[in-house]
Amino acid sequence: MxxxxxxxxxxxxxxxxxxxxxxxxxxxxxxxxxxxxxxxxxxxxxxxxxxxxxxxxxxxxxxxxxxxxxxxxxxxxxxxxxxxxxxxxxxxxxxxxxxxxxxxxxxxxxxxxxxxxxxxxxxxxxxxxxxxxxxxxxxxxxxxxxxxxxxxxxxxxxxxxxxxxxxxxQESRSAHRTALTGHFAPNIKELCSDCQNRLETNPLRILDCKKDREHPLMKTAPSILDYLxxxxxxxxxxxxxxxxxxxxxxxxxxxxxxxxxxxxxxxxxxxxxxxxxxxxxxxxxxxxxxxxxxxxxxxxxxxxxxxxxxxxxxxxxxxEGIDLPISKGIDCYVVALGEKAKDVSISLVNELRKANLTVEKDYLDKKIKAQFKAADRLEAQFVVVLGDDELERNSASIKNLKTGNQEEISLNEISTFLLENKEK
Structure with a gap:
């Protein structure tokens, strides 16, 4: 169960x-x-x-x-x-x-x-x-x-x-309480058991009753404003x-x-x-x-x-149909192709997060197409692609998924590039 x-x-x-x-x-x-x-x-x-x-x-x-x-x-x-x-x-x-x-x-x-x-x-x-x-x-x-x-x-x-x-x-409430008691007491049996109990303990609470709110006694009850x-x-x-x-x-x-x-x-x-x-x-x-x-x-x-x-x-x-201006997307998704790229991606993701960027990567060994789909679902602005060719040049390919623009950036300049180009 x-x-x-x-x-x-x-x-x-x-x-x-x-x-x-x-x-x-x-x-x-x-x-x-x-x-x-x-x-x-x-x-x-x-x-x-x-x-x-x-x-x-x-x-x-x-x-x-x-x-x-x-x-x-x-x-x-x-x-x-x-x-x-x-x-x-x-x-x-x-x-x-x-x-x-x-x-x-x-x-x-x-x-x-x-x-x-x-x-x-x-x-x-x-x-x-x-x-x-x-x-x-x-x-x-x-x-x-x-x-x-x-x-x-x-x-x-x-x-x-x-x-x-x-x-x-307190003086005003006391005078109003006396008036309420006098108003409800003769016909209190017409109201619910809760109201009957409140007549002695706190008659003001009778006016707050949900069951008898439409009863004629409620509509003709003395107003507190007349006893202030x-x-x-x-x-x-x-x-x-x-x-x-x-x-x-x-x-x-x-x-x-x-x-x-x-x-x-x-x-x-x-x-x-x-x-x-x-x-x-x-x-x-x-x-x-x-x-x-x-x-x-x-x-x-x-x-x-x-x-x-x-x-x-x-x-x-x-x-009222009001949509709150909530940002749902992330700044960057890091795609790693191969074991060497995966090792580098660990330190790169950590560095980008320390730079105050919202970053995600794959942890399920997905193919590149599946990783790009994951980036789309997460509404990432950028995808950083690490592959063997890029690593030989100590760089990464960065694609802006919002504009389609793509360029190659040195690994030690990625955080600066993303911070300068991310949507504010």
Whole structure:
């Protein structure tokens, strides 16, 4: 019986992985321009971290976490998202004491959730995210949103929709919570069992229910925007003012609450309007989480961030028919004819690679015609042919497969010739 890949995971093979590398490099370059530094955290953490940060009423904690007990009888969990780990590292390493604040971080790596696999959603998936910790200025909210928009726009996506909302401060959320409880309680039995449980634990999460999203109770639920206190209203207005100043279009949606318990004030999502993208249109989401650092044992620290799925980004590019400018070919293929030429080719290939050229040669003793076919498949720009006649003259025949031009070059000048004539 052959062993197959676990359900909800994927092999990313050569020919496809280059697209991943391109968008990952785009993310790294973008973060450099915005002065966000990379952080790398463990793939598994103590389960308590996610219980305290993500929230025990969320779908992630209740249904989707990969949790196990190690040999020391400790409960550990494969990280389902990146914010909690990043903030834990920020607190544990006392990054709040660094002279340059706010602390601006980004991460990129695999996350794990046990959910039903579907297009663009896997049980192991890759997230790129950023976190800005230490500033309660609405300008940093706008910066974070602008970085997210730039990530998609600079890759060529146009069918984008930015949705924003305010969840308000603790006072505003408390008033809204009371109103939601009063609204849903009389008819809560009409909603799913999850919503019934959330009525007491976190009624705001009812608005995030996937099963009952079209129920009339959802459409008439009290809006958080009607319960924002003056401070929260001013904060949200400033965020909108800064987005407009940067020319970023957005829509306000009072039903956007996000699925994690640690959010406050600004919440946002970017969606794809591309035809054929799928029923689930959300590309990424984020928001402000001013109490999270304190919740996991650190000082009271404001923070904001977002996370996006690389898988869903690649699907959006495909839906809009965007071809990434990925170079597939190699610089040179070395063809060796005979044992003496084969011996020389070993040192020549090594020399060319040291000169920063992408080079391949035959390792299966193919005939010359088969070696040229291999060079074509690899989209080589040049073929360097070593034969007995060329070696007697201490040279090689070089053919440009793009132009058809061919000339003989001294062996000690091949790397210089290729570097001067290769496509930039």
């Amino acid at each position: 052959s062993i197959q890949i676990p359900r909800g995971t994927q092999d990313i093979l050569p020919g496809v992985v280059e697209r991943w590398q391109y968008v990952e490099e785009k993310a790294r370059n973008l973060c450099k321009r915005f002065n966000y530094k990379e952080i790398r955290t463990p793939i598994f953490e103590h389960t308590e971290l996610f219980l305290r940060s993500v929230g025990d009423t969320t779908d992630i904690v209740q249904r989707e976490m990969y949790t196990f007990t190690d040999r020391g009888d400790r409960s550990l969990t494969l990280r389902p998202e990146g914010t909690a780990s990043t903030v834990r590292a920020y607190v544990e390493n006392k990054m709040y004491g660094l002279p340059d604040q706010p602390t601006k971080l980004y991460y990129m790596g695999p996350m794990f959730r046990y959910e039903r696999p579907q297009s663009g959603r896997y049980r192991q998936f890759v997230q790129f995210g950023i976190e800005a910790l230490g500033s309660a200025d609405p300008a940093i909210d706008a910066e974070v949103i602008s970085l997210a928009m730039a990530m998609y726009q600079e890759l060529g996506l146009k069918k984008l929709k930015l949705i924003i909302n305010s969840l308000g401060d 206190n003056e401070e929260s209203v001013l904060y949200f207005k400033k965020v909108q003012q800064y987005l407009s100043a940067m020319g970023i279009e957005y829509q306000v949606d009072s039903r956007l609450v996000r699925g994690l318990d640690y959010y406050s004030h600004t919440a946002f999502e970017i969606m794809s309007d591309a035809e054929g993208f799928g029923a689930i249109t959300t590309l990424m989401g984020g928001g402000r989480y001013n109490g999270l650092a304190q919740e996991i044992g650190g000082p009271d620290t404001p923070g904001i961030g977002f996370a996006l799925s690389i898988e869903r980004l690649l699907l959006a590019l495909e839906a």
